[in-house]
Amino acid sequence: MAAQALGGALAAPRKPGGAACATCPGRDAPCALPQPAGASVRLAVVGDYPTRGEAAEGRAWSGGGVRLLGRGLASIGLQRHEVHWSNAVLCDVAPKDVPKAAKLCAPRLLSELQAVGAPLLMPTGSHALQRIMGLAKRPNLQRWRGSVSHAPTTLGGPHALVLPTLDPVMVSRAERWKPLLEIDVARLGRVLAGGFTPPEAQEGRSIVVARTRETLTALLARLGPEVAFDVETVGLGPTHTALVCFVLSDGHTTMVVPWSRGLNGLESWWGVGEADVAHEVSEALATRVTVTHNGPAFDHIVAARYGIRIARWDDTLLAAHATQSHLPKNLAQVVSQHLDVGPWKQWDHNGSVDAMWQYCGLDGLYTILTWFAMRERVRA
Amino acid sequence: MSAASDAGGAGAWAARVYEIDKRAAGICTLMSVNGFAFDRAAGAELAERLKVAEAAARLAAHEAVGREIASGKSGGFSNKDLARAFFQDLRAPVYFRSDATNAPSIGVDALRAYAACADPRLRALALAVLEWRRARKIRVTYIENVELGDDLRVHPTWLNYGAVSGRFACQGPNLMNLPTQRTDPTIVWGRDAKGRKVIESGGIRSLYVARPGYVLVGFDAKQLEMRIAAYASQDATMIQACESSDLHAGNAAVIFGDAFLNGDDATRYALRNLAKQSGFAVCYMAEAATVHARIAAAGESVTLRQVEAMLAKLRRAFRGYFQWQDRRLLDVVRTGWVSEPVTGRRRWLGHDPSPTEAANFPIQGGAAGLMNSKLPAIVARLAQELPRVKIVAQVHDAGVFEAPEAQAGHVVRVCNEAFAMPIVLDTPAGPCEAVFPIDIGVEAKWH
Numbered sequence: 001m002a003a004q005a006l007g008g009a010l011a012a013p014r015k016p017g018g019a020a021c022a023t024c025p026g027r028d029a030p031c032a033l034p035q036p037a038g039a040s041v042r043l044a045v046v047g048d049y050p051t052r053g054e055a056a057e058g059r060a061w062s063g064g065g066v067r068l069l070g071r072g073l074a075s076i077g078l079q080r081h082e083v084h085w086s087n088a089v090l091c092d093v094a095p096k097d098v099p100k101a102a103k104l105c106a107p108r109l110l111s112e113l114q115a116v117g118a119p120l121l122m123p124t125g126s127h128a129l130q131r132i133m134g135l136a137k138r139p140n141l142q143r144w145r146g147s148v149s150h151a152p153t154t155l156g157g158p159h160a161l162v163l164p165t166l167d168p169v170m171v172s173r174a175e176r177w178k179p180l181l182e183i184d185v186a187r188l189g190r191v192l193a194g195g196f197t198p199p200e201a202q203e204g205r206s207i208v209v210a211r212t213r214e215t216l217t218a219l220l221a222r223l224g225p226e227v228a229f230d231v232e233t234v235g236l237g238p239t240h241t242a243l244v245c246f247v248l249s250d251g252h253t254t255m256v257v258p259w260s261r262g263l264n265g266l267e268s269w270w271g272v273g274e275a276d277v278a279h280e281v282s283e284a285l286a287t288r289v290t291v292t293h294n295g296p297a298f299d300h301i302v303a304a305r306y307g308i309r310i311a312r313w314d315d316t317l318l319a320a321h322a323t324q325s326h327l328p329k330n331l332a333q334v335v336s337q338h339l340d341v342g343p344w345k346q347w348d349h350n351g352s353v354d355a356m357w358q359y360c361g362l363d364g365l366y367t368i369l370t371w372f373a374m375r376e377r378v379r380a
Numbered sequence: 381m382s383a384a385s386d387a388g389g390a391g392a393w394a395a396r397v398y399e400i401d402k403r404a405a406g407i408c409t410l411m412s413v414n415g416f417a418f419d420r421a422a423g424a425e426l427a428e429r430l431k432v433a434e435a436a437a438r439l440a441a442h443e444a445v446g447r448e449i450a451s452g453k454s455g456g457f458s459n460k461d462l463a464r465a466f467f468q469d470l471r472a473p474v475y476f477r478s479d480a481t482n483a484p485s486i487g488v489d490a491l492r493a494y495a496a497c498a499d500p501r502l503r504a505l506a507l508a509v510l511e512w513r514r515a516r517k518i519r520v521t522y523i524e525n526v527e528l529g530d531d532l533r534v535h536p537t538w539l540n541y542g543a544v545s546g547r548f549a550c551q552g553p554n555l556m557n558l559p560t561q562r563t564d565p566t567i568v569w570g571r572d573a574k575g576r577k578v579i580e581s582g583g584i585r586s587l588y589v590a591r592p593g594y595v596l597v598g599f600d601a602k603q604l605e606m607r608i609a610a611y612a613s614q615d616a617t618m619i620q621a622c623e624s625s626d627l628h629a630g631n632a633a634v635i636f637g638d639a640f641l642n643g644d645d646a647t648r649y650a651l652r653n654l655a656k657q658s659g660f661a662v663c664y665m666a667e668a669a670t671v672h673a674r675i676a677a678a679g680e681s682v683t684l685r686q687v688e689a690m691l692a693k694l695r696r697a698f699r700g701y702f703q704w705q706d707r708r709l710l711d712v713v714r715t716g717w718v719s720e721p722v723t724g725r726r727r728w729l730g731h732d733p734s735p736t737e738a739a740n741f742p743i744q745g746g747a748a749g750l751m752n753s754k755l756p757a758i759v760a761r762l763a764q765e766l767p768r769v770k771i772v773a774q775v776h777d778a779g780v781f782e783a784p785e786a787q788a789g790h791v792v793r794v795c796n797e798a799f800a801m802p803i804v805l806d807t808p809a810g811p812c813e814a815v816f817p818i819d820i821g822v823e824a825k826w827h
Binding site for chain 1: 394395401409415552730731
């Protein structure tokens with residue numbers, strides 16, 4: 001049993017113990033112990049720290065947050081006894097002391113999760129996410145929520161998946177965030193039922209870099225009637241920034257078109273043939289619907305400066321704004337409302353052009369797949 | 381999925397809003413690409429004027445403390461020494477503390493509180509620091525940090541999805557957020573021949589100009605929000621007030637009766653101002669305390685009880701409107717969604733909405749819907765008839781075009797004709813048409 005696997009840790013009257021507790025700001029504070037699952041654990045939910053009430057009661061996740069999340073989990077067939085409930089910090093510490101306490105409590109959390117061996121981990125706070133993923137800096141939970149990552153192998157095997165979501169206690173106080181929690185729980189249900197294969201790894205999909213005119217021409221001919229278009233640039237000002245590369249994707253074929261040799265946008269990939277490439281791409285787009293995310297404010301302007309003409313167009317950001325203006329609207333957030341993908345926006349390019357091409361390719365692929373999922377909402 | 385995550389059963393309304401938003405996004409693209417000419421030389425002159433104001437404010441701060449306050453790394457006041465001046469030299473009581481460090485705060489809220497306190501030295505120091513920060517912020521943000529393109533124009537990024545209401549947003553620089561006439565310290569005021577207060581020179585907005593040989597044609601929808609409120613609710617009294625020659629005078633007559641109608645010019649002027657400040661309370665169901673703060677900030681002396689009495693009169697006079705808002709609030713509580721009456725845009729507020737937000741969205745969203753419907757039509761017609769005319773800004777209820785001098789009259793006519801066409805609003809009595817008039821002017825600089 002998972003509870004037995006935790007060994008003496010949970011049997012301690014007040015705290016699991018450990019050398020780090022001696023220097024922890026929460027050493028004298030009341031402690032809310034993890035609530036173990038029954039015989040078979042399918043999910044571990046890890047918050048940041050207990051509420052004062054939970055600490056007084058001595059049980060993690062015994063307050064209002066668990067009721068909201070518990071109802072969601074029940075709706076996807078997960079019962080409370082199948083879920084391990086814990087926190088990155090077990091004790092009731094002042095908010096300013098949480099970072100230090102979370103660092104000191106991390107070995108306890110990791111060994112606890114290792115022992116529990118849940119195939120799915122759901123952090124609901126940035127400290128929990130940082131410790132579970134082994135991140136050097138505390139992440140922005142909003143940027144990670146809605147994604148699916150493989151847990152570090154130290155957390156019980158390469159197949160464990162991490163699906164961060166919002167803190168249900170916060171959501172219970174601010175109803176505008178409730179839809180995102182619902183969307184994340186629904187994703188959890190899908191992953192529980194069918195595992196996780198990111199869209200780019202699914203059969204029939206490829207991301208190709210069009211390094212030569214021949215490849216470019218061949219790939220352009222294969223594109224379907226609706227094509228995502230997304231640019232990667234050196235800076236943020238669309239009227240003056242330099243183009244690094246762009247992507248065209250119809251959901252099956254995703255082609256990244258390099259425009260400069262480095263990330264500084266200075267040396268043209270196509271040299272004197274640049275205008276011809278722009279013309280060829282424009283010709284391809286003339287008969288297709290170009291789909292962007294935030295295109296009118298950015299991609300359209302950059303494209304026009306480089307001679308790439310966009311004819312008919314749609315935009316996932318505008319569609320999201322028209323139908324769900326209450327939800328966050330950046331690409332990762334809109335994608336997360338329709339697809340199950342990794343946290344690709346959080347990946348570090350490390351100054352590599354190859355990594356930038358891969359990132360750009362995913363932007364395009366996810367944009368078009370998201371459009372396919374949402375377009376009926378904005379069609380009369 | 382709950383109602384919140386399924387877009388409220390998106391369908392015809394969503395398709396309509398999406399198409400309107402696409403056209404509005406095209407306007408944003410145009411404005412970003414067109415840019416707005418910026419008078420760098422006049423900017424440098426205003427920056428010098430602001431530096432003088434900053435120096436004067438610094439001097440006033442030193443005099444208030446009785447010693448020189450040290451400078452920080454960025455050339456401003458050293459925060460450490462400024463805190464010492466407040467809490468050691470002048471023994472200021474601690475009103476606020478920093479969330480991060482728990483140290484006594486000298487943030488803007490604390491400074492405003494000290495600026496209203498009885499101790500004259502503390503008050504003088506707080507006012508001087510506030511004035512210094514304001515002048516410096518305006519100089520750095522709106523003059524020195526403004527980046528010009530190769531064409532020597534400012535190219536802000538315009539977004540039509542930056543606000544849930546559908547109103548435009550602007551970045552780099554934010555032209556929506558330039559100092560107002562009331563808060564712009566660069567403005568030099570004078571009097572015209574009739575003794576009315578007029579801008580003599582200065583003003584951050586005036587740095588935005590037409591290129592040589594061109595003029596700016598600017599329109600501003602008249603009392604747009606109040607008119608949306610009136611027509612959407614079909615409150616007859618409110619419609620009548622909007623359609624009178626002076627809406628604020630009409631409201632003043634409602635609130636003050638004979639005191640306004642039979643008052644002398646000075647009395648009528650003061651009472652009209654009060655009515656003007658109260659107008660927004662009607663649109664957004666604001667509480668008396670909020671209206672009182674707004675009136676006080678505008679420099680009028682009035683008690684909270686007087687404000688309560690004014691609002692009570694407005695609520696009686698416009699009871700049709702207030703009943704409409706009450707019914708809408710109940711709808712939001714039931715469905716979680718609020719909609720605006722022009723395009724039908726919907727927003728999720730949840731089943732326990734803030735009454736102010738529920739009241740605000742139909743008005744703000746309606747105003748945005750009107751602008752987003754009219755502007756693309758105007759721009760499309762101008763592109764056909766006068767291709768050299770460019771749209772350069774859309775701020776709140778106003779739009780600005782840059783036109784060759786000889787074509788300004790034609791632009792005025794196109795705008796007037798577009799706004800003379802009625803708009804259909806969704807009202808309790810079914811779809812109703814209404815016309816939203818504009819003020820329009822031609823000038824060399826933006827005002």
